[in-house]
Amino acid sequence: MSLPGNYSVVNWGEMMDSSVHLDNVVMRFGHFTAVQKTDLKIESGEFFSFLGPSGCGKTTILNMISGFLDPTEGAVHIGGRDMRSVPANKRPTSMIFQNLALFPLMTVAENIEFGLEVRGVKKAERKKASDRLLELVALSGSGKKKVSELSGGQKQRIAIARALAVEPQVLLLDEPLSALDLKLRQHMRAELKEIQRKTGITFIYITHDQGEALTMSDRVAVMSAGKLQQVADPITLYREPATAFAASFVGENNGLKGTVKSVDNGQAVIDCGPLGIFPGKQVGNISVGEQATLFIRPEQISINQSNQSAHIEAKIEEINFEGSYLTLNANTDCDRSLSVQISSEQYTDALVPGARTTLSFRPEDAVIIAGGDHV
Amino acid sequence: MYKQLAERFGGGLAAGIIAMIAIWLLGMVILPQLLMVDYSFRPNLLPSEIGGPKDSYSLINYETLFNNSIHLSIFFKTIWSSVLVTFLTLLVSYPLAYYLAKVATPKQAALCILLLIIPFWINEILRTFSWYIILAYKGPLNALLLALGWIDRPVRFLSGDGGVMIGMVYAYILFMIFPLYNAIESLDLNQIKAARNLGAGWIRTHYRVIIPHAKPGIATGCIMTFMLAAGSYAVPALLGSPGSRWFTQIIYNWFFEGGNWNQGAAYAFLLLILCIGFIALIMKIFKVGLGDIAK
Numbered sequence: 001m002s003l004p005g006n007y008s009v010v011n012w013g014e015m016m017d018s019s020v021h022l023d024n025v026v027m028r029f030g031h032f033t034a035v036q037k038t039d040l041k042i043e044s045g046e047f048f049s050f051l052g053p054s055g056c057g058k059t060t061i062l063n064m065i066s067g068f069l070d071p072t073e074g075a076v077h078i079g080g081r082d083m084r085s086v087p088a089n090k091r092p093t094s095m096i097f098q099n100l101a102l103f104p105l106m107t108v109a110e111n112i113e114f115g116l117e118v119r120g121v122k123k124a125e126r127k128k129a130s131d132r133l134l135e136l137v138a139l140s141g142s143g144k145k146k147v148s149e150l151s152g153g154q155k156q157r158i159a160i161a162r163a164l165a166v167e168p169q170v171l172l173l174d175e176p177l178s179a180l181d182l183k184l185r186q187h188m189r190a191e192l193k194e195i196q197r198k199t200g201i202t203f204i205y206i207t208h209d210q211g212e213a214l215t216m217s218d219r220v221a222v223m224s225a226g227k228l229q230q231v232a233d234p235i236t237l238y239r240e241p242a243t244a245f246a247a248s249f250v251g252e253n254n255g256l257k258g259t260v261k262s263v264d265n266g267q268a269v270i271d272c273g274p275l276g277i278f279p280g281k282q283v284g285n286i287s288v289g290e291q292a293t294l295f296i297r298p299e300q301i302s303i304n305q306s307n308q309s310a311h312i313e314a315k316i317e318e319i320n321f322e323g324s325y326l327t328l329n330a331n332t333d334c335d336r337s338l339s340v341q342i343s344s345e346q347y348t349d350a351l352v353p354g355a356r357t358t359l360s361f362r363p364e365d366a367v368i369i370a371g372g373d374h375v
Numbered sequence: 376m377y378k379q380l381a382e383r384f385g386g387g388l389a390a391g392i393i394a395m396i397a398i399w400l401l402g403m404v405i406l407p408q409l410l411m412v413d414y415s416f417r418p419n420l421l422p423s424e425i426g427g428p429k430d431s432y433s434l435i436n437y438e439t440l441f442n443n444s445i446h447l448s449i450f451f452k453t454i455w456s457s458v459l460v461t462f463l464t465l466l467v468s469y470p471l472a473y474y475l476a477k478v479a480t481p482k483q484a485a486l487c488i489l490l491l492i493i494p495f496w497i498n499e500i501l502r503t504f505s506w507y508i509i510l511a512y513k514g515p516l517n518a519l520l521l522a523l524g525w526i527d528r529p530v531r532f533l534s535g536d537g538g539v540m541i542g543m544v545y546a547y548i549l550f551m552i553f554p555l556y557n558a559i560e561s562l563d564l565n566q567i568k569a570a571r572n573l574g575a576g577w578i579r580t581h582y583r584v585i586i587p588h589a590k591p592g593i594a595t596g597c598i599m600t601f602m603l604a605a606g607s608y609a610v611p612a613l614l615g616s617p618g619s620r621w622f623t624q625i626i627y628n629w630f631f632e633g634g635n636w637n638q639g640a641a642y643a644f645l646l647l648i649l650c651i652g653f654i655a656l657i658m659k660i661f662k663v664g665l666g667d668i669a670k
Contacts, residue, residue, distance in 0.1 A: 066572055068568055068571070068572075088568075088571045088572060089571045089572070089573075089574045089575055089576055090574070093572070094572060094573070095568070095569070095572045097565045097568070097569060098565075099563065099565055101563060101565035101566050101568065101569040102569075103566065103569070103570075103583075103584060105587045105588065114570070114573050114575070114583070115573035115574050118573060118574040118575045118576075118579060119574060162573070163573075166573055166574060
């Protein structure tokens with residue numbers, strides 16, 4: 001989709017404070033704490049994602065920002081304004097629902113214009129706005145159609161247009177792409193990013209799909225069990241996970257459990273029993289004798305290179321050719337399966353299931369994090 | 376239908392079942408109705424004159440209504456009051472149905488529905504009589520209102536149409552609540568959230584999103600309530616005063632007090648035609664088809 005270059009329904013270019021501040025919010029339902037104390041500032045114009053498995057509390061956070069839920073403790077500030085006394089229909093936020101929630105009994109144009117109708121905008125002006133938004137989402141001329149006549153991707157775009165029509169300061173997206181097929185999903189990622197760039201409004205995106213979070217976001221908050229695990233830009237998140245959960249949830253990772261043997265100046269050594277003793281970067285507070293996990297990414301493991309310090313002997317169980325790279329499943333002598341990724345150029349005929357190989361990695365590529373029971 | 380039944384039960388039994396259904400429909404529904412149609416076009420004659428020269432078809436029984444200004448005014452009063460009852464029932468039921476469908480927890484909804492149904496385990500006549508007691512001049516409602524100081528002297532609820540209306544709204548509330556509840560319940564909660572999120576207040580959310588979705592349910596409830604109200608006998612007989620007679624009472628009188636079945640049949644058909652007309656009108660107003668209502 002190409003956007004009209006001079007697109008502007010509103011003067012989104014104006015520097016408006018559309019930051020969102022979760023000021024020590026807590027959400028409890030009876031005895032269940034859905035969101036533990038969270039203090040987080042999402043900057044104006046940022047594409048911010050909450051990433052986590054279902055039930056981690058990310059949708060609850062979205063509902064608190066939109067005003068459908070009032071936090072048990074703390075407050076939400078949007079653009080510096082305390083939202084505690086502002087009901088859902090008066091907040092400068094707009095939501096794109098997981099099932100889109102387009103109004104089936106209204107036409108496409110009526111859907112888009114609904115928010116303006118509510119605000120008492122005159123019919124002619126509403127029409128102008130919906131025409132421009134339809135152009136933005138590349139569906140010009142579809143205004144008179146029924147919602148049921150649209151394809152999945154088109155419905156998606158109408159939902160975006162409807163949410164943008166009210167000129168929100170913050171756009172909330174609740175797994176909006178999960179109902180689309182893979183191809184369309186990848187296409188819509190690019191479109192969303194483009195719309196965000198054009199409008200400059202703050203996007204808060206909820207997803208359990210790490211691919212979506214990593215490709216689109218300026219920053220990602222990884223959540224688990226109602227708790228923020230890590231807030232970082234995608235590259236930092238991938239390279240320097242702060243918790244065992246973040247390390248295992250974001251991207252592919254191998255986790256080797258063991259006992260901390262020594263900690264010295266950011267470097268730690270972990271004893272993984274029969275697997276061996278490995279050095280790695282220390283993350284967070286760990287102390288000698290504590291249970292910890294060493295994480296090493298599949299692409300950081302090399303095969304048959306003896307010049308690296310950490311070695312594991314293993315047997316290849318499975319090889320999958322993926323085009324530019326290969327994935328290997330290797331089983332260590334003490335029955336611990338590791339995933340390895342190598343580039344296609346490294347492939348040799350010797351790499352067959354059943355062949356023995358030496359896996360190795362550089363200590364600076366591995367991280368050692370306390371805990372990790374669920375890995 | 377015969378084929379399916381025959382495959383299941385064999386030819387003989389299938390034929391028997393179909394014959395029974397046919398006899399039931401014909402003997403219990405169609406023939407009596409046809410007999411009434413026949414009656415309505417004949418004059419009321421002495422037994423000896425039936426089949427004689429005076430026994431000919433005419434519209435005279437139907438014309439009677441239009442020549443009798445009292446009956447005609449009761450006819451239209453019945454329609455108007457039934458419309459009012461329908462509207463009041465809708466007004467009372469909608470918030471409750473919405474609450475049950477979208478606000479209440481499953482537990483609260485179950486309790487509420489149970490509380491709604493329990494009174495209907497009691498016979499309609501008894502329920503109506505209890506309203507007779509409640510609404511009486513020296514009854515508990517007047518006593519309560521007096522005690523609260525809301526009125527200076529007791530109100531005569533039972534003279535005029537007030538008592539009949541209250542009794543009917545109460546008697547038919549379930550026929551309105553359940554279709555409404557079913558219709559609203561099927562609305563995706565995200566639709567309501569989306570409307571709120573786009574800035575709509577509660578009134579607009581209801582009239583732009585929830586009510587359009589619930590239209591078939593509203594139509595079904597209105598049709599049922601109207602039919603029951605227009606055809607009600609017990610409530611106006613018990614709670615009405617001489618000044619608030621219902622058209623059904625006149626039909627009853629023709630049959631059982633006037634002994635003029637022909638006249639009664641004609642009146643009954645006029646009421647039926649009217650009700651069908653009302654249904655057609657409601658369906659047109661709400662833009663719903665028969666298929667929507669059968670859902």
